[in-house]
Amino acid sequence: MNLAEYNKSVDDFSDGLFRFLLKNCKDKEKSRDLVQDTFEKLWLNHKNVEFEKVKSYLFTVAYHTLVDLVRREKKFTDFSNVDAKNYSHNEQYSDMQQILHQAIDLLPADQKSVVLLRDYEGYSYEEIAEITGLSESQVKVYIFRARTFLKNYIGKVETLV
Amino acid sequence: MISLDKNNYESYLLDYFEGTLSAEDSAEVEKFLSENPEITAEVSDFEIIPLISDESEVFENKESLKKNEVTPIFFIEKSEKKKIISFSKYLLPSIISIAAMFLIVFTLFFSKKTDLNIAQNVYSLQNNKIFIPVVEKKIEKVQNHFQKISVEKLKNVSHENSVAEKTQNQTKNTEIPVVAERKVEKIEFLASISAVSLENSLIFEEINFKKSETKNERQNYQDAMTIPEFLVHKISELKPSNAWSFTKSCVKKIADLTKSSLHFDYREDKNGKVNSYTFSSPFFGVEKSKN
Numbered sequence: 001m002n003l004a005e006y007n008k009s010v011d012d013f014s015d016g017l018f019r020f021l022l023k024n025c026k027d028k029e030k031s032r033d034l035v036q037d038t039f040e041k042l043w044l045n046h047k048n049v050e051f052e053k054v055k056s057y058l059f060t061v062a063y064h065t066l067v068d069l070v071r072r073e074k075k076f077t078d079f080s081n082v083d084a085k086n087y088s089h090n091e092q093y094s095d096m097q098q099i100l101h102q103a104i105d106l107l108p109a110d111q112k113s114v115v116l117l118r119d120y121e122g123y124s125y126e127e128i129a130e131i132t133g134l135s136e137s138q139v140k141v142y143i144f145r146a147r148t149f150l151k152n153y154i155g156k157v158e159t160l161v
Numbered sequence: 162m163i164s165l166d167k168n169n170y171e172s173y174l175l176d177y178f179e180g181t182l183s184a185e186d187s188a189e190v191e192k193f194l195s196e197n198p199e200i201t202a203e204v205s206d207f208e209i210i211p212l213i214s215d216e217s218e219v220f221e222n223k224e225s226l227k228k229n230e231v232t233p234i235f236f237i238e239k240s241e242k243k244k245i246i247s248f249s250k251y252l253l254p255s256i257i258s259i260a261a262m263f264l265i266v267f268t269l270f271f272s273k274k275t276d277l278n279i280a281q282n283v284y285s286l287q288n289n290k291i292f293i294p295v296v297e298k299k300i301e302k303v304q305n306h307f308q309k310i311s312v313e314k315l316k317n318v319s320h321e322n323s324v325a326e327k328t329q330n331q332t333k334n335t336e337i338p339v340v341a342e343r344k345v346e347k348i349e350f351l352a353s354i355s356a357v358s359l360e361n362s363l364i365f366e367e368i369n370f371k372k373s374e375t376k377n378e379r380q381n382y383q384d385a386m387t388i389p390e391f392l393v394h395k396i397s398e399l400k401p402s403n404a405w406s407f408t409k410s411c412v413k414k415i416a417d418l419t420k421s422s423l424h425f426d427y428r429e430d431k432n433g434k435v436n437s438y439t440f441s442s443p444f445f446g447v448e449k450s451k452n
Contacts, residue, residue, distance in 0.1 A: 003228060010226045018220035032220070039226045100212055119212040140172030147175070151208055 005051040006043060013055050014039070016121060017062055023101075023116050024066055024109065034069075038062045059121065060131045063113060070109045096154070103153040104146075111146040114139050165193040170200065178207050 001009075014035055021031040038061045042049060049057050104112055110132075117123045117131060125143075129136040163186050165173055170193060176182045177190040194201045220226075409425050 007227045010223050014220040014223055014226060015218075016214075019214050019218050022218060023214075035220055036226065043228060096210065097213055100210060101215075104212060115212065120214040137169070137172040140175045144171045144175040147209060148204065148207065150210065151206065154210070155206070 001046045001049050001051045001054060003046075005054070006046050009042070009051070009054045009058070010039060013058055016055075017058055020059065020116055020120055021062055021066060023104070023120070024113055025069065026105070030069075034062060034065055037065065055121075056123075056127060056131060059117065059123075063117075063131055064133075066113065067109070099154055099157050100150060103150050106153070107146050107149060110134075111142045111149075114142045115146045115150075118143060163189055165189060167197070167200075170197075174204060174207070178204075178209065 017038060018031055018035050021034045022028060025031060025034070038058055041061050042054065042058060045057075104115065107115070114128050114132060114134075117128045118125075123131070125136050125139050128134075128139045132139065134142070163173060163182075170190075173182070173186070173190055177187060182190065194204075409427065
């Protein structure tokens with residue numbers, strides 16, 4: 001990858017990367033830093049990264065940084081301890097997406113990441129497996145569980161509303 | 162043909178609901194669901210509602226991530242024990258100004274008799290040597306040596322002959338290094354180096370460099386850096402906080418002398434520890450945070 005391609009990848013992928021990180025860690029400042037670190041790593045390594053694979057490289061680096069960060073901050077919660085009732089409220093929701101985004105914050109970090117990679121970035125299960133280092137079937141299991149949870153959460157909210 | 166059980170059904174169900182399974186495999190899933198009513202109940206209203214990203218959230222300062230074409234002044238490669246820096250002809254004036262400063266430092270510092278090995282290698286362009294500061298802890302000899310040079314003394318001396326000649330003549334007779342008056346600005350800079358030197362026992366590491374003959378050769382170096390970049394790179398590896406202020410004053414002075422837009426700054430946390438630094442030049446930019 002050359003300099004021009006590197007700069008193009010900043011234009012093309014920094015927003016997506018930022019949104020992915022922001023959705024995961026919920027901290028704008030930290031997400032900005034992580035985007036910066038990720039691109040810095042890419043720059044150091046840009047001669048070895050093909051332009052066609054740069055997006056997946058960026059998300060792979062960002063994902064692993066994120067996992068380290070989450071582990072350090074011990075934000076991994078036991079899924080069984082999450083009680084959707086504690087997070088529900090009676091305000092009117094403007095739309096389904098708002099509910100969904102509220103619900104996704106309740107997911108365990110690993111499920112959240114794979115769903116975001118799938119829905120935000122449109123990666124295939126195989127690609128997500130490559131990025132996260134999980135097996136493809138593990139990715140599918142996470143996504144399946146996440147979707148089931150999201151669906152149930154929406155069901156609960158609808159009942160409450 | 163897939164084989165479903167209670168341990169592996171989830172990944173197949175996802176494919177099933179997404180409609181990506183073959184007819185045969187779909188039949189297998191349906192059979193599994195009919196045999197396991199509790200799972201059927203669990204997934205009965207399974208529905209894929211994709212999340213849509215909020216496009217209004219953007220990474221604002223994209224320009225800060227972008228890089229400009231690097232015009233390397235010199236290149237670093239590993240070579241046995243010493244690092245070799247080869248330099249291109251670009252921005253030669255800035256090399257010369259920096260080189261001149263180092264030259265003066267060393268003529269000054271080593272104009273007196275000393276048993277330090279580094280003293281014997283005064284910088285000269287002909288010999289393709291340059292000195293880069295490094296911090297080492299408690300080197301008594303260096304400290305004592307440096308202490309003899311004070312800012313006041315440096316400012317008051319004047320002489321019309323060349324630095325090299327004069328310092329040679331003065332070597333045996335005086336403790337005060339003699340330099341030409343027109344070099345005063347540079348001397349002040351050197352004085353600030355020596356002040357930092359006292360605290361951190363800053364010594365100079367000798368680095369050889371050679372001209373790179375061809376464009377290809379230059380491109381082959383992975384670690385192309387300009388001299389100020391190299392300074393920052395070198396010093397940011399070091400822990401003492403004074404190395405940071407030293408770097409800052411170095412870069413500022415180099416920027417003034419070469420009239421280039423170099424900038425270096427750092428931030429300290431409550432305990433006075435440096436937690437991030439920024440460095441930018443017309444060729445290169447980096448912002449690092451340690452957290």
